[in-house]
Amino acid sequence: MKLLEDRIKKDGVVLPGNILKVNSFLNHQIDVSLLDSLAENFKKAFEGVELTKIVTIEASGIAVACAVARAFGNLPVLFAKKHKSAALSDDVYYATVWSHTNSCNYNIVISKDYISSEDKILLVDDFLADGNAMNGLIEIAENAGAKIQGVCVAVEKSFQLGGDSIRKKGIRVESGAVIERMTYNGDIDFKN
Amino acid sequence: MKLLEDRIKKDGVVLPGNILKVNSFLNHQIDVSLLDSLAENFKKAFEGVELTKIVTIEASGIAVACAVARAFGNLPVLFAKKHKSAALSDDVYYATVWSHTNSCNYNIVISKDYISSEDKILLVDDFLADGNAMNGLIEIAENAGAKIQGVCVAVEKSFQLGGDSIRKKGIRVESGAVIERMTYNGDIDFKN
Numbered sequence: 001m002k003l004l005e006d007r008i009k010k011d012g013v014v015l016p017g018n019i020l021k022v023n024s025f026l027n028h029q030i031d032v033s034l035l036d037s038l039a040e041n042f043k044k045a046f047e048g049v050e051l052t053k054i055v056t057i058e059a060s061g062i063a064v065a066c067a068v069a070r071a072f073g074n075l076p077v078l079f080a081k082k083h084k085s086a087a088l089s090d091d092v093y094y095a096t097v098w099s100h101t102n103s104c105n106y107n108i109v110i111s112k113d114y115i116s117s118e119d120k121i122l123l124v125d126d127f128l129a130d131g132n133a134m135n136g137l138i139e140i141a142e143n144a145g146a147k148i149q150g151v152c153v154a155v156e157k158s159f160q161l162g163g164d165s166i167r168k169k170g171i172r173v174e175s176g177a178v179i180e181r182m183t184y185n186g187d188i189d190f191k192n
Numbered sequence: 193m194k195l196l197e198d199r200i201k202k203d204g205v206v207l208p209g210n211i212l213k214v215n216s217f218l219n220h221q222i223d224v225s226l227l228d229s230l231a232e233n234f235k236k237a238f239e240g241v242e243l244t245k246i247v248t249i250e251a252s253g254i255a256v257a258c259a260v261a262r263a264f265g266n267l268p269v270l271f272a273k274k275h276k277s278a279a280l281s282d283d284v285y286y287a288t289v290w291s292h293t294n295s296c297n298y299n300i301v302i303s304k305d306y307i308s309s310e311d312k313i314l315l316v317d318d319f320l321a322d323g324n325a326m327n328g329l330i331e332i333a334e335n336a337g338a339k340i341q342g343v344c345v346a347v348e349k350s351f352q353l354g355g356d357s358i359r360k361k362g363i364r365v366e367s368g369a370v371i372e373r374m375t376y377n378g379d380i381d382f383k384n
Contacts, residue, residue, distance in 0.1 A: 029306045030254075030269040032261045058251035062222075063258050063269065069224045077222040077255065114221045 001041050004154065004176045005190050007034060014182045018129070018157065026126055026154060030063045035154075038064070038176045039071035042122075042152045045174045046072075049149050052119045053078055055141065057108055057133050060126040064154055068124050078115060080108040080137060093143045095136035100129075108136050110144070117145030128153040128175065131162020138166070150174065157182075158191055193233050196346065196368045197382050199226060206374045210321070210349065218318055218346060222255045227346075230256070230368045231263035234314075234344045237366045238264075241341050244311045245270055247333065249300055249325050252318040256346055260316050270307060272300040272329060285335045287328035292321075300328050302336070309337030320345040320367065323354020330358070342366065349374075350383055 013021040025031040051072060056065035057080040069077045083106065088094050092109040099106055115121075123137050134151060141148050148171055156163045156175035163173050178191035205213040217223040243264060248257035249272040261269045275298065280286050284301040291298055307313075315329050326343060333340050340363055348355045348367035355365050370383035 023303060024306070028271065028273065028303060030258065030261075030271070031266075032258050032269060033266040035258075036262075059254060059271070059273075062251060062254045066222065066224050066227075066255050066258050069222075070228075074223075074225040077224060079220065079222070079251070081220065081251075111215060111220060114216070 001038060001176045003034065003037055007031075008155070008177055008179075009188060012188060014184055014186065014188065016184055018160070018182070020127075020155065020157070020179065020182060020188075022155070026063075027060050032063070032067065035064055035067035036071070038154060039067040041176065042068055042174055043071040046122065046150055046152075049122075050120050051075060051122050051149055053115070053121045053146075054124055055110075055115070055121045055137060055146075056080070056124045057137060058082055061124060064126050064152075065124040068122065068152060072122075076114075078110065080110050080140065083107040083109045093140045095139040095143075097136040098130075098132045100132065108133070108140070110140050112144070115141065115144040115146050119144070119146040120149050121146050122149055123151045124153070125151075126154045128156040128162045128166075128173070129160040131160075131165055134162060134166060138169070138171070155179065193230060193368045195226065195229055199223075200347070200369055200371075201380060204380060206376055206378065206380065208376055210352070210374070212319075212347065212349070212371065212374060212380075214347070218255075219252050224255070224259065227256055227259035228263070230346060231259040233368065234260055234366055235263040238314065238342055238344075241314075242312050243267060243314050243341055245307070245313045245338075246316055247302075247307070247313045247329060247338075248272070248316045249329060250274055253316060256318050256344075257316040260314065260344060264314075268306075270302065272302050272332065275299040275301045285332045287331040289328040290322075290324045292324070300325070300332070302332050304336070307333065307336040307338050311336070311338040312341050313338050314341055315343045316345070317343075318346045320348040320354045320358075320365070321352040323352075323357055326354060326358060330361070330363070347371065
């Protein structure tokens with residue numbers, strides 16, 4: 001989506017370690033109208049696909065997921081919670097996710113009350129890089145028996161392998177902007 | 193707001209320790225159309241009040257804040273981040289907040305890039321009980337010199353003292369539903 005690519009070019013900052021800082025409109029401050037435009041694009045891409053729920057992960061995913069849920073006619077949003085302790089109760093599905101930023105594993109959990117084999121879900125997040133968080137959501141959805149209809153992310157870094165690994169599982173992935181290459185304090189190249 | 197009170201009566205569960213579990217529409221699963229109705233109410237309450245930004249705290253506050261931001265003509269949303277380490281850089285405003293749920297202190301931070309003395313802000317959150325998180329946001333806003341135009345929360349528990357303590361500071365507080373009394377596995381009474 002050109003609007004998002006232009007915004008990344010204008011306000012994104014590339015930091016060491018392949019980190020793209022987009023704190024001014026996505027990860028700290030949020031431009032809701034940009035997210036609404038993005039959500040309309042996802043709505044067109046998944047026109048006619050049956051969905052019961054939008055599933056995401058706290059915290060930055062929530063704003064994107066809420067915009068997508070509105071575009072799809074006010075579907076429920078369900079967000080996986082990051083769980084601090086290793087002790088997990090029986091009433092949740094969980095997955096263990098590697099955090100690149102903090103160099104540690106953490107658990108994400110979703111209550112069994114809100115996801116089941118009757119659900120047809122769209123997985124949504126702000127970023128898709130190595131795919132650790134998204135693969136955690138996929139694992140939870142599979143354990144719950146929910147049907148994954150697709151993945152929507154605002155920004156995909158195609159030089160990291162998360163997107164490809166998910167597509168290889170046969171899951172459709174749509175991204176608002178796909179970054180092919182970026183250099184520290186330098187250029188950002190988008191796919192196409 | 194009757195719509196929210198009815199939903200709390202229907203789907204809320206009162207747990208020991210004065211905890212109201214509303215995971216089916218606010219804290220884990222989110223009903224975006226309910227939040228949009230709530231946001232319209234806040235818009236009416238703050239009609240004519242000048243605002244530059246909606247400020248909240250991750251994670252559950254984000255969905256409410258995004259709905260409010262839309263209702264106020266797509267204002268920017270800014271969310272305070274919960275900071276794990278005690279080490280804080282010079283480029284953030286921070287406040288230390290007591291977490292009742294986890295019985296520990298944590299820091300919330302907002303980058304100095306996104307809040308300043310030119311801002312006129314509305315503080316938004318899902319819950320207002322003891323007011324620990326909200327008072328942290330107020331502390332940050334005051335340190336940044338931003339003008340606090342008001343506080344909007346989805347659910348206020350008036351038998352805890354957060355709302356009163358904030359009103360005593362001269363800050364206007366609007367709540368979607370005010371719970372005066374609730375009993376474990378029992379009744380929930382709303383104000384008015």
